[in-house]
Amino acid sequence: MKDILSQVHKRTYEILASEYEDRVETLRPTTEKALSDFTNLLAPGSKILDIGCAVGYTMEILAKNGMVVDGIDIAPKMITYARRRNPGSHLVVGDFLEVSYPEHYYGGILMYAFLHLFPKDIALECLDKSISITKPGGLIFTGTTKSESAREGFEIKHDYKNEVKRYRKRWTQSELEEVFNSRRLKIVHYAEKTDEFGKIWMDYIVRTEK
């Protein structure tokens, strides 16, 4: 499943890269607010990894807020946009679960609209890998859409011009919080927001054990 999903993601997000680029300015105000809640809790100059960084506008916002930001994305076209926006940053085209990172290296991890791309077991693998590369006492930001019932599977999203099939794990709030508790991640910030396209998001900032 993991390999198939990697191929699907690579193909899907190559197709969607220019649409993601076109949406940046619409999404910027809510994203800037959400990310300032994150950077306000981090020391200036903290190293952050943006996982599934797409066109790199979240990296750009983090860097403007004084962070040193690396990015990874599985879709080469996404990284082309991200490089244009963040010429000095370390950017990798690759599958997060396959690329090696030093243990306890990052002060912060950003997983924005990322954990819902995978079946629950693979999403948990991504979260566990993120924990292992975060410094003790570091912060992980996860943002995902809010669902009333837990379910998952392939779906066609109709809010993009390119109606490609995507995998979606729909998280409920209690399910996600149970996962954080089971990993001893302390919730230090929670915000619910409606984005510019009417979707309700659950933004969590959690702290790893010291």
Ligand SMILES: C[S@@+](CC[C@H](N)C(=O)[O-])C[C@H]1O[C@@H](n2cnc3c(N)ncnc32)[C@H](O)[C@@H]1O
């Ligand atoms: C829903 S988009 C979110 C992008 C961005 N974080 C944002 O909030 O705008 C998910 C991104 O994750 C990337 N992606 C999917 N699977 C990945 C993987 N296994 N490793 C790295 N990136 C991946 C996709 O190419 C896509 O750009």
